[in-house]
Amino acid sequence: MYNKTMPMAPSSRRDFLTSSGTAVFAPAARPGRYRMALVGTGSRGCTMWGRSLLSAYREKVELVGLCDTNGKRAEAARGYIGTSAPAYVDFDRMIAETRPNLVVVTTPDATHWRYILRAMELGCEVITEKAIATDEQKCQALLDGCRRMGGKLTVAFNARHIAGAKKMKQLLMEKAVGDVVSVVYQEYLDTSHGASYFRRWHRLKQMNGTLLVTKSCHHFDQVNWWLDARPVEVRASGSLRVYGRNNSFRSSHCRVCPYQKQCPFYWNIATDEFSMRMFAACESEDGYFRDGCVWREDADIYDNSSVMVRYENGVNLTYVADAYLPYEGQAITVNGTRGRIDWMAYGGGGFRDQEFRLTRTFRKSELIPLTGDNGGGHGGADDLIKRLIFDGEPAGDPLRLRAGLEEGILSALVGIAGYRSIERGGEAVLLSSLVKL
Numbered sequence: 001m002y003n004k005t006m007p008m009a010p011s012s013r014r015d016f017l018t019s020s021g022t023a024v025f026a027p028a029a030r031p032g033r034y035r036m037a038l039v040g041t042g043s044r045g046c047t048m049w050g051r052s053l054l055s056a057y058r059e060k061v062e063l064v065g066l067c068d069t070n071g072k073r074a075e076a077a078r079g080y081i082g083t084s085a086p087a088y089v090d091f092d093r094m095i096a097e098t099r100p101n102l103v104v105v106t107t108p109d110a111t112h113w114r115y116i117l118r119a120m121e122l123g124c125e126v127i128t129e130k131a132i133a134t135d136e137q138k139c140q141a142l143l144d145g146c147r148r149m150g151g152k153l154t155v156a157f158n159a160r161h162i163a164g165a166k167k168m169k170q171l172l173m174e175k176a177v178g179d180v181v182s183v184v185y186q187e188y189l190d191t192s193h194g195a196s197y198f199r200r201w202h203r204l205k206q207m208n209g210t211l212l213v214t215k216s217c218h219h220f221d222q223v224n225w226w227l228d229a230r231p232v233e234v235r236a237s238g239s240l241r242v243y244g245r246n247n248s249f250r251s252s253h254c255r256v257c258p259y260q261k262q263c264p265f266y267w268n269i270a271t272d273e274f275s276m277r278m279f280a281a282c283e284s285e286d287g288y289f290r291d292g293c294v295w296r297e298d299a300d301i302y303d304n305s306s307v308m309v310r311y312e313n314g315v316n317l318t319y320v321a322d323a324y325l326p327y328e329g330q331a332i333t334v335n336g337t338r339g340r341i342d343w344m345a346y347g348g349g350g351f352r353d354q355e356f357r358l359t360r361t362f363r364k365s366e367l368i369p370l371t372g373d374n375g376g377g378h379g380g381a382d383d384l385i386k387r388l389i390f391d392g393e394p395a396g397d398p399l400r401l402r403a404g405l406e407e408g409i410l411s412a413l414v415g416i417a418g419y420r421s422i423e424r425g426g427e428a429v430l431l432s433s434l435v436k437l
């Protein structure tokens with residue numbers, strides 16, 4: 001049976017690709033099977049969209065090419081994923097030689113837009129990791145380019161698939177607490193997860209648009225989706241209080257650091273086989289230290305931020321995120337005209353301890369059991385989003401879990417408006433002043 005999540009038959013796609021002025025004919029893909037190319041063979045590319053995807057969906061997905069600006073890592077990824085697909089450093093060459101019909105983008109956030117547009121231009125369906133873009137110009141380029149080309153784009157918002165997030169959507173669709181008036185969302189990142197952003201490229205605004213974009217776009221997307229409304233205006237404040245320049249000593253990376261004994265953030269990368277193989281062994285190509293020092297003075301993102309978002313339907317979101325806390329978690333409250341929902345979760349991506357409570361006005365508070373989270377990546381959400389994309393939703397996606405261009409842009413734009421507001425001393429920033437939606 002034709003499955004609408006499957007790629008179009010090659011004959012109905014643009015039937016040739018152009019690379020360096022040469023027309024090359026697309027090969028016949030086995031019907032109903034993706035020929036997938038992966039760009040960005042780091043952690044997320046190798047695991048979620050590499051080894052794990054292929055082990056579960058080998059019948060539906062064939063990996064035909066891998067690409068990374070670090071050629072050693074692209075080569076190492078072949079071994080880690082267990083594929084004989086060729087490795088490239090040149091994206092266009094990979095597409096021309098391997099003729100995929102699907103491109104998965106797992107590079108640093110600031111580079112997503114270029115690969116999305118180029119892949120679509122070359123006739124491929126695209127799945128991109130969040131965040132779709134890191135500034136307003138990239139958002140506009142994506143809006144204009146994707147709409148002009150009309151290709152299929154999925155933004156991999158796995159956080160929609162967490163059991164509590166789905167329960168929230170379902171209850172709000174049922175109007176269990178009447179009309180929503182306000183939302184309060186607190187995000188806690190601990191000294192392992194939070195610090196990990198400061199060890200890598202994420203510490204640079206030009207690479208990820210601050211944590212308000214790379215991380216919080218998940219949360220802004222959840223709220224946009226729960227409310228089924230567009231965000232209109234953002235005000236924010238934020239600063240860098242713990243990492244970066246906030247220490248008296250620093251080094252380039254932990255392995256060579258003379259302060260290993262006294263630094264609470266010292267991390268022995270040698271204890272992590274994946275990082276040694278995929279990053280330490282490939283450093284000679286690009287100087288990317290996976291165990292980079294969290295105190296580097298070039299960090300220009302915020303480790304704490306407070307954001308207020310006004311929605312078109314009058315709902316206000318108050319959002320607070322901190323990235324240096326003693327424990328991980330989230331505390332989310334939705335206040336409605338006829339009650340309140342509280343979702344509290346602690347203990348990292350797997351959310352070991354959580355409580356989901358529905359309290360209707362004048363009634364007793366009810367504890368709502370959450371089912372469906374499992375031990376998989378991000379509480380099972382990584383498996384569930386792959387199932388939605390590659391198996392399709394049997395009952396027609398009633399919760400509207402699938403996210404595309406508009407959802408990707410609106411979630412990123414809240415974060416972008418947030419950092420623009422911080423840059424402008426807390427001034428209110430209208431999303432419509434950043435892009436033409």
Ligand SMILES: NC(=O)c1ccc[n+]([C@@H]2O[C@H](COP(=O)([O-])OP(=O)(O)OC[C@H]3O[C@@H](n4cnc5c(N)ncnc54)[C@H](O)[C@@H]3O)[C@@H](O)[C@H]2O)c1
Pocket residue numbers: 039040041042043044045067068069070073106107108109111129130131156158200214378
């Ligand atoms: N949804 C989630 O839960 C989740 C979790 C982790 C990461 N992510 C996203 O996945 C993406 C990758 O994150 P990661 O943790 O794997 O990062 P990473 O640093 O481990 O991997 C990024 C890879 O991209 C390569 N690269 C850098 N610039 C490139 C370019 N211009 N062209 C091609 N390759 C380039 C790097 O060499 C590296 O191999 C990010 O967008 C991140 O936000 C999403």
